[in-house]
Amino acid sequence: MENLQMLFMGFSVVLTLENVMVTLLGAILGLIVGAMPGIGSLAGVALLLPLTYKFNPTTAIIMLGSLYYANMYGGSFSAILLNIPGDSPAVMTALDGYPMATKRNRPGQALFTANSSSFIGGLIGMLILTFMGPLLADLGLKFGPAEMTSLLLVAMTSIGWLVGESPTKGVVLTLVGVLLASMGMDTLTGSPRFDFGNIYLLGGIPFTPFVIGTVGFSQVLKLMEERNKKVEANLNQKLTIKGSLLTAHDFKRLLPPAIRSGFMGTFVGVLPGAGATTGAFLGYAMQKTFKSEEPLGTGAIEGIAACESANNAAAAGAFAPLLALGIPGSGTGAVLLGGLMMWGLNPGPLLFTTNPDFAWGLIASLFLANILTLIIAVGIIPFLIQILTVPVRMLIPIITVVCVVGGYSTSNSMYGVIIMLLSGVFGYILDRNGYGVAPMLLAFVLAPLLESNMRKAFIISNGKLDIFFDKPISAFLLLVLFAIVLTPVIKFILRKAGVSKKK
Amino acid sequence: MKKLAILLGVLLLVSMSVFAAGQTEAAGAAKTFTPSKNIDWYVTSSPGGGSDIFTRTIIDIAVAENLLNGQNVVVQYKTDGAGEVGRLLVSQIKAGVQADHTLLTFNSGDLMPMLKNTSNRFENFQPIAHMAVDKHLIFIGEYSKYKSFEEVLAALKRGERIVLGGSKGDDIACHAALIKEIGVTEDQFSYIAHDATSGAITAILGGHFDLLISKPAAASQYVEAGKIKPILALSTSRFPGNLNSAPTLSEFGYKNVEVPNWRSIVAPKSMSAEAVAYWTNVFKKVSETETWNKGYIEKQKLVPDYMDSETFRAYGMQFQKEYLASIGK
Numbered sequence: 001m002e003n004l005q006m007l008f009m010g011f012s013v014v015l016t017l018e019n020v021m022v023t024l025l026g027a028i029l030g031l032i033v034g035a036m037p038g039i040g041s042l043a044g045v046a047l048l049l050p051l052t053y054k055f056n057p058t059t060a061i062i063m064l065g066s067l068y069y070a071n072m073y074g075g076s077f078s079a080i081l082l083n084i085p086g087d088s089p090a091v092m093t094a095l096d097g098y099p100m101a102t103k104r105n106r107p108g109q110a111l112f113t114a115n116s117s118s119f120i121g122g123l124i125g126m127l128i129l130t131f132m133g134p135l136l137a138d139l140g141l142k143f144g145p146a147e148m149t150s151l152l153l154v155a156m157t158s159i160g161w162l163v164g165e166s167p168t169k170g171v172v173l174t175l176v177g178v179l180l181a182s183m184g185m186d187t188l189t190g191s192p193r194f195d196f197g198n199i200y201l202l203g204g205i206p207f208t209p210f211v212i213g214t215v216g217f218s219q220v221l222k223l224m225e226e227r228n229k230k231v232e233a234n235l236n237q238k239l240t241i242k243g244s245l246l247t248a249h250d251f252k253r254l255l256p257p258a259i260r261s262g263f264m265g266t267f268v269g270v271l272p273g274a275g276a277t278t279g280a281f282l283g284y285a286m287q288k289t290f291k292s293e294e295p296l297g298t299g300a301i302e303g304i305a306a307c308e309s310a311n312n313a314a315a316a317g318a319f320a321p322l323l324a325l326g327i328p329g330s331g332t333g334a335v336l337l338g339g340l341m342m343w344g345l346n347p348g349p350l351l352f353t354t355n356p357d358f359a360w361g362l363i364a365s366l367f368l369a370n371i372l373t374l375i376i377a378v379g380i381i382p383f384l385i386q387i388l389t390v391p392v393r394m395l396i397p398i399i400t401v402v403c404v405v406g407g408y409s410t411s412n413s414m415y416g417v418i419i420m421l422l423s424g425v426f427g428y429i430l431d432r433n434g435y436g437v438a439p440m441l442l443a444f445v446l447a448p449l450l451e452s453n454m455r456k457a458f459i460i461s462n463g464k465l466d467i468f469f470d471k472p473i474s475a476f477l478l479l480v481l482f483a484i485v486l487t488p489v490i491k492f493i494l495r496k497a498g499v500s501k502k503k
Numbered sequence: 504m505k506k507l508a509i510l511l512g513v514l515l516l517v518s519m520s521v522f523a524a525g526q527t528e529a530a531g532a533a534k535t536f537t538p539s540k541n542i543d544w545y546v547t548s549s550p551g552g553g554s555d556i557f558t559r560t561i562i563d564i565a566v567a568e569n570l571l572n573g574q575n576v577v578v579q580y581k582t583d584g585a586g587e588v589g590r591l592l593v594s595q596i597k598a599g600v601q602a603d604h605t606l607l608t609f610n611s612g613d614l615m616p617m618l619k620n621t622s623n624r625f626e627n628f629q630p631i632a633h634m635a636v637d638k639h640l641i642f643i644g645e646y647s648k649y650k651s652f653e654e655v656l657a658a659l660k661r662g663e664r665i666v667l668g669g670s671k672g673d674d675i676a677c678h679a680a681l682i683k684e685i686g687v688t689e690d691q692f693s694y695i696a697h698d699a700t701s702g703a704i705t706a707i708l709g710g711h712f713d714l715l716i717s718k719p720a721a722a723s724q725y726v727e728a729g730k731i732k733p734i735l736a737l738s739t740s741r742f743p744g745n746l747n748s749a750p751t752l753s754e755f756g757y758k759n760v761e762v763p764n765w766r767s768i769v770a771p772k773s774m775s776a777e778a779v780a781y782w783t784n785v786f787k788k789v790s791e792t793e794t795w796n797k798g799y800i801e802k803q804k805l806v807p808d809y810m811d812s813e814t815f816r817a818y819g820m821q822f823q824k825e826y827l828a829s830i831g832k
Contacts (some may be wrong), residue, residue: 046550046580050559053559145695192620199621202587203583219762334699338552342559348729350724
């Protein structure tokens with residue numbers, strides 16, 4: 001109950017006119033930043049950070065916290081309406097969101113699904129953060145290199161659920177993703193790898209331009225083929241909030257995946273090095289193992305709910321190690337941590353005791369931001385879906401500009417734009433030949449984590465495999481891994497045995 | 504025709520005098536440089552990190568002390584190619600107004616990977632000012648097998664294997680110097696590099712290895728909370744405050760090992776001599792303010808060490824020579 005009391009204390013800090021306005025400002029900026037491809041939470045927080053140096057620390061973190069948080073909402077807008085993920089965690093949202101908006105003709109409902117699952121996931125994450133924050137942070141600490149390696153191996157198997165119809169194509173693209181991710185600096189020794197003597201490639205392929213290209217710009221190339229197609233007057237529904245509401249049945253479909261993903265996402269957010277993007281990928285992959293009313297990838301509500309809920313929950317979960325231990329769970333967390341130092345606070349295990357108004361004020365502001373963002377996001381749905389009535393030939397140059405800006409803004413250089421264009425062409429060729437890019441993107445995110453953790457584990461164990469079996473958490477995860485890998489094989493053998501018996 | 508000639512003559516005279524006046528004016532301006540436009544200050548790592556805090560602290564002080572002739576500073580983050588792109592860009596700026604208004608935050612943690620991975624060298628920059636030095640300590644965590652550095656040395660003598668975790672760059676160089684001095688192999692006293700010190704702290708808090716190397720600022724809070732304890736100072740003297748309990752290596756009968764991470768400012772090689780003199784002086788003034796010494800140096804537990812342009816050039820060249828020799832380049 002003490003935590004609840006502290007939370008109320010936090011609300012008393014947040015509910016001043018100044019702080020509410022700042023939360024609102026953060027929420028609006030977060031939505032905009034999130035909706036613009038390329039400028040994700042990391043860039044948004046980094047850009048705003050210098051402006052806050054003169055604020056008092058609590059007000060500053062409230063603004064950045066709500067910006068970070070609202071960003072997870074905004075990313076889904078362009079993913080659903082244009083098939084261009086606004087930020088990296090929204091990559092998976094596009095898989096079902098875009099078909100639901102276009103093929104199934106329910107753009108309003110798709111956006112509504114994304115927003116309400118974001119709200120549910122975020123709320124779960126925040127409640128867990130409030131009552132179990134420090135405990136959760138301690139659990140995160142138990143995940144050392146060996147445990148992370150086993151966990152990531154389990155996560156890698158989820159690629160199997162993403163490959164679609166052709167397993168061969170899926171495996172090929174997974175390996176391509178691993179290969180591309182290994183370019184740049186070797187994570188442990190800092191020596192260059194696959195840089196081909198190019199100074200730009202020394203830093204590897206940046207994820208954001210790569211995603212904008214493979215998912216977004218390839219879409220532009222595809223649209224160019226059908227540029228003269230007239231927009232069918234297909235928006236037979238009214239462009240109002242009322243016309244976008246979910247039916248009770250829709251809501252029933254949304255709830256289970258959103259709640260499951262909420263818990264899983266929070267856990268992923270707490271783990272060292274894994275963030276909202278990994279959370280969204282895993283949320284979606286996990287949904288593949290559960291029943292969905294419509295097949296995933298064709299515009300299923302369950303698909304949108306699973307990943308949107310997971311990425312918001314992960315964003316909330318990432319605050320646990322940050323506040324309880326001063327350890328950033330993601331890139332954005334690292335920037336926030338730098339902010340704490342600039343404001344004159346000492347992030348670390350003492351933060352909750354030395355600056356309770358700050359820590360609890362931030363947590364309370366997340367609750368407030370969650371509600372405010374939901375209201376704003378739902379309120380603008382009717383305006384957003386107007387985008388779908390814009391003729392394709394006008395949409396093409398607009399999306400292209402958005403893609404170029406997004407590619408540029410990652411590192412303020414043309415390098416990002418070039419990567420974006422090249423991966424756009426690459427993505428287009430893949431698409432034309434029936435390859436889905438999702439396995440490649442998941443491999444691209446997970447492979448570097450897996451590599452560095454596995455190599456660290458081997459340094460600790462002096463090259464022995466025992467370390468993965470000696471540690472209980474790791475051993476358990478490996479059991480799960482074997483179960484996942486062997487289940488289809490056993491099923492196959494049993495079925496064969498059954499058939500021969502019948503004969 | 505004559506009129507035209509006179510007219511041309513007058514025109515020539517006027518233009519010559521104007522030109523001459525312009526020249527003397529230019530020469531006059533060159534003698535005492537003051538910033539006449541926005542200053543572009545490059546930082547080759549992400550906002551919010553150590554280099555960013557260093558840069559912004561200096562800018563804030565310079566603005567507060569009115570040292571920049573009222574001009575604005577625009578911080579440019581160039582993180583492409585692990586920062587190498589930004590460093591190359593600054594080193595190649597051509598002489599002129601832009602070169603005189605360009606600065607780059609440069610640490611030994613930037614110099615070492617640059618020397619190792621590229622052909623860019625310290626002499627391709629104009630040294631401006633060396634501001635401060637950061638040194639390292641070795642810590643134990645709650646779950647560490649060893650309680651003091653004495654026990655670590657004894658364990659190494661028994662042939663036990665020990666793992667040390669830390670960040671990149673200067674931390675790695677520190678580990679290399681340490682194992683060389685105490686005479687053990689990399690295989691016996693291994694190192695795990697993390698992207699940032701915070702990653703290494705996370706791992707030692709979870710008890711995944713026994714020893715941690717860190718600079719004071721990142722570790723200080725955890726020492727205060729009793730989560731980690733300093734057992735060795737990689738410096739020529741003990742640290743002040745809550746880090747004072749850690750002995751130096753010479754107290755165990757070895758030579759002291761230190762690989763200081765210095766924080767400095769450089770400029771394009773083509774910067775004019777007048778501008779160099781101006782900037783060196785600005786940062787000297789910054790280094791003398793109380794805000795700098797109390798609000799930055801003391802808080803981050805750094806060693807203040809201002810060097811002007813020429814002293815810093817000699818120091819940097821020597822550092823480069825020794826580092827290149829140590830990696831066999």
